[in-house]
Amino acid sequence: MASRSPPATRYGEHHAAAASRVLIVDDSVVARAVIARLVDASDQFSVVGAVGTAKAALEFLARAKVEFILLDIEMPGVDGLTALPDLIAAGQGARVLIVSSSTDEGGAATVQALALGAAETLVKPSAGALSGRFGAALVAKLERLCEHPKQLPPAVAVNAARAPSALPRPASRAPSPAIAQSDDYDxxxxxxxxxxxxxxxxxxxxxxxxxxxxxxxxxxxxxxxxxxxxxxxxxxxxxxxxxxxxxxxxxxxxxxxxxxxxxxxxxxxxxxxxxxxxxxxxxxxxxxxxxxxxxxxxxxxxxxxxxxxxxxxxxxxxxxxxxxxxxxxxxxxxxxxxxxxxxxxxxxxxxxxxxxxxxxxxxxxxxxxxxxxx
CATH class of the missing domain: 3.40.50.180 (Methylesterase CheB, C-terminal domain)
Structure with a gap:
């Protein structure tokens, strides 16, 4: 029996309209709830939705505008990295912050996420540690991203959606052209x-x-x-x-x-x-x-x-x-x-x-x- 995408939870109605709108995409109900509480504790950000799958996130973005997407990598169905280009496209300028236990510093998933257009990454601790320093680090990351407004026209989103799922390695290279003596730079x-x-x-x-x-x-x-x-x-x-x-x-x-x-x-x-x-x-x-x-x-x-x-x-x-x-x-x-x-x-x-x-x-x-x- 096919599972249904969890509905988007309504959050942030108490925040001022000027607060930056945030969508959480994480398959863990506990993680969604705790991260929403941590983000909403800052007057600068308001969680307007929290969903458990990439499919539900795309459905949410089709009807709502957000400034930030907090995206987990390990999710059932379509994983976060596979979904990332489509989410960038659907977000129409929303910046994606990867929040996942898979984004260890220097790891392949981290570099791949950045290559595919994620704005930043943050290691997500275990459920029991989703508070304190993690909450401060999460809000600090969002605040730093707010310092430089993103300039992303619709044409970019279309191209981002076509990005490869991994950094390509050239299969073959063109033969080296003859290098003239009058080359223009060194x-x-x-x-x-x-x-x-x-x-x-x-x-x-x-x-x-x-x-x-x-x-x-x-x-x-x-x-x-x-x-x-x-x-x-x-x-x-x-x-x-x-x-x-x-x-x-x-x-x-x-x-x-x-x-x-x-x-x-x-x-x-x-x-x-x-x-x-x-x-x-x-x-x-x-x-x-x-x-x-x-x-x-x-x-x-x-x-x-x-x-x-x-x-x-x-x-x-x-x-x-x-x-x-x-x-x-x-x-x-x-x-x-x-x-x-x-x-x-x-x-x-x-x-x-x-x-x-x-x-x-x-x-x-x-x-x-x-x-x-x-």
């Missing part, structure tokens, strides 16, 4: 945040096996995620990838990613090469790591010989660094709005008028492969 620097991991997979898919320019990435992720992220990037790109350590040298054919607890600052070496120093100075964007110091410092060393890429992400991090790249003669490319999960970072670059081109990720990858200015 290094590629990429900044990304929410939705950026998925965009990176499309960028790397377009790079030929013989592409040897160094690639540097600042992706907003917690420190503990970085080793797993580096392993995923190495798999996607088909070349070595390392989490930067202080004084790591920039070398052809390799990818360097910023650690989660430090900025990358490029410095010139006496032998004509370059390396990265790790710094911890507060960035104007408030991000750690920040895209701005990475881009600005690489521009100081490479000048017109660098290509800066800004992919999907929340906020404005990268806009000031991209401006400095342009001032020193380098090129800047931003991800387009239709393919971005969040058009905050690339949108800020485009709005500032410093983008030489605004393209979807696959077109960005093909452009990088040509080693030509846009």
């Amino acid at each position: 290094i590629v620097a990429i900044g990304a945040s929410t939705g950026g991991i998925h965009a990176l997979s499309h960028v790397f898919f377009e790079l030929p096996a013989g592409f040897r320019l160094p690639i540097v990435i600042t992706q907003h992720l917690p420190t503990s995620f970085m080793p797993y992220f580096a392993a995923q990037v190495a798999l996607l790109a088909g070349r070595p990838c390392e989490v930067a350590t202080d004084c790591v040298r920039i070398r052809p054919g390799r990818i360097v990613i910023a650690p989660g607890d430090a900025h990358l600052r490029c410095v010139a070496l006496g032998d004509g090469g370059a390396a990265f120093r790790l710094t911890h100075d507060p960035a104007a964007s408030g991000c750690m790591p920040s895209v701005d110091p990475m881009l600005a410092s690489i521009a100081e060393v490479y000048g017109a010989r660098m290509l800066a890429i800004i992919l999907s992400g929340m906020g404005r991090d990268g806009a000031e660094g991209a401006r400095r790249v342009r001032e020193l003669g380098g090129s800047v490319v931003a991800q387009d709005q239709a393919s971005s999960v969040v058009w905050g970072m690339p949108g800020a670059v485009a709005a500032a008028g410093v983008a030489d081109a605004v393209l979807p990720p696959d077109a960005i990858g093909r452009l990088i492969a040509t080693r030509r200015r846009p």
Whole structure:
């Protein structure tokens, strides 16, 4: 006998209309009740629905508008990760916070959730520990997401719904094109945040096996995620990838990613090469790591010989660094709005008028492969 989807529970009627509306999607009745109580304890948020399946969540979103979706991963029927793209589409701008015991820091489920467009993740403890510090952490996560309003047009939701269920690994690569002596740049620097991991997979898919320019990435992720992220990037790109350590040298054919607890600052070496120093100075964007110091410092060393890429992400991090790249003669490319999960970072670059081109990720990858200015 087929089970019926549990009905959405009505919550939050006592809250002011200005409170951000929250939908809870969790198969545990206890978890739904406790999480609702914890969220409703904050005047900033109001739980307007709580359902037990992805199907019921889609039905709820078809008739109601929310700002946040708290989504469990392990559920009967369609699991949370499988449902995530459809929920992003149905949410029409709602930010998804994964709340699950499966999202251990650095784990595959966590990185996959972020790749598919989740805004943030939080480890859900056992039922007996759903209070105290967990409640404070949950509300703090929601408050941080409120600091950067999400810019998600309907076209993005359609694309998000078509996202793959896992990061793709290129089955084969195009033969390496002949590299002319008049190549226009010597290094590629990429900044990304929410939705950026998925965009990176499309960028790397377009790079030929013989592409040897160094690639540097600042992706907003917690420190503990970085080793797993580096392993995923190495798999996607088909070349070595390392989490930067202080004084790591920039070398052809390799990818360097910023650690989660430090900025990358490029410095010139006496032998004509370059390396990265790790710094911890507060960035104007408030991000750690920040895209701005990475881009600005690489521009100081490479000048017109660098290509800066800004992919999907929340906020404005990268806009000031991209401006400095342009001032020193380098090129800047931003991800387009239709393919971005969040058009905050690339949108800020485009709005500032410093983008030489605004393209979807696959077109960005093909452009990088040509080693030509846009």
